[in-house]
Amino acid sequence: MKHVGTKTIETKRLTLRRLRLTDAEMMFRNWTSDDKVTNFLRWDAHKIIDDTKSMIQQWVNNYQYDSTYYWGIYLKEGKMIGSIGITITSDYDFKGALGYKIGSRFWNQGYSSEAARAVIDYMFNNTDIERIDAFSSVENPASKKVMEKVGMHYEGLLRHYYKTRDGFHDCTLYGIIREEWEQT
Numbered sequence: 001m002k003h004v005g006t007k008t009i010e011t012k013r014l015t016l017r018r019l020r021l022t023d024a025e026m027m028f029r030n031w032t033s034d035d036k037v038t039n040f041l042r043w044d045a046h047k048i049i050d051d052t053k054s055m056i057q058q059w060v061n062n063y064q065y066d067s068t069y070y071w072g073i074y075l076k077e078g079k080m081i082g083s084i085g086i087t088i089t090s091d092y093d094f095k096g097a098l099g100y101k102i103g104s105r106f107w108n109q110g111y112s113s114e115a116a117r118a119v120i121d122y123m124f125n126n127t128d129i130e131r132i133d134a135f136s137s138v139e140n141p142a143s144k145k146v147m148e149k150v151g152m153h154y155e156g157l158l159r160h161y162y163k164t165r166d167g168f169h170d171c172t173l174y175g176i177i178r179e180e181w182e183q184t
């Protein structure tokens with residue numbers, strides 16, 4: 001698969017760019033310390049800023065690989081509100097999985113959908129990815145709504161597909177393939 005790495009993307013209200021160590025303070029304040037954000041994730045909300053610094057450092061290290069697609073989400077004024085990424089799940093099959101998180105103070109303003117649309121366009125425009133999928137717990141309707149709003153299609157229910165600190169979650173799977181994206 002052809003890779004181009006994480007390059008800056010501009011949308012109407014947002015800038016999506018690589019994480020920097022200097023983001024640590026606003027990242028910690030605005031979303032990594034937010035318990036509501038990590039509710040459906042596998043990691044606990046950060047208690048100290050050093051946890052956020054370590055997370056950033058891991059991504060900074062990963063940026064040396066062109067197959068890394070992970071952006072911080074920033075309002076145009078510079079405030080960081082979340083992150084979004086595509087994990088390449090199979091290079092052989094040209095496919096990846098979309099994931100996103102936004103601080104709860106910024107929910108329901110269309111930011112995740114705006115970022116997700118831009119990232120899907122970036123991947124189909126700049127790489128030869130064939131399929132992007134995403135899944136979310138059946139108990140997380142906001143995430144399901146984002147997948148629908150960005151043109152992904154329902155593909156099925158995955159029983160006990162994902163384990164969080166609360167146990168196993170049934171998840172809905174959504175996907176978009178290149179042909180569908182080209183028609184939008």
Ligand SMILES: CC(C)(COP(=O)(O)OP(=O)(O)OC[C@H]1O[C@@H](n2cnc3c(N)ncnc32)[C@H](O)[C@@H]1OP(=O)(O)O)[C@@H](O)C(=O)NCCC(=O)NCCS
Nearest residue numbers: 037099100101102107108109110111112113141142143145
């Ligand atoms: C899922 C998440 C990223 C959505 O971010 P967001 O910026 O609020 O998303 P958007 O504003 O683009 O869209 C959310 C949609 O869900 C809808 N929604 C929110 N809560 C809802 C609920 N309980 N039931 C039904 N719809 C709901 C909103 O009304 C909105 O739809 P609309 O634009 O048609 O009104 C955010 O809630 C989040 O970060 N959650 C924690 C992390 C997470 O679960 N990530 C997904 C798994 S990787």
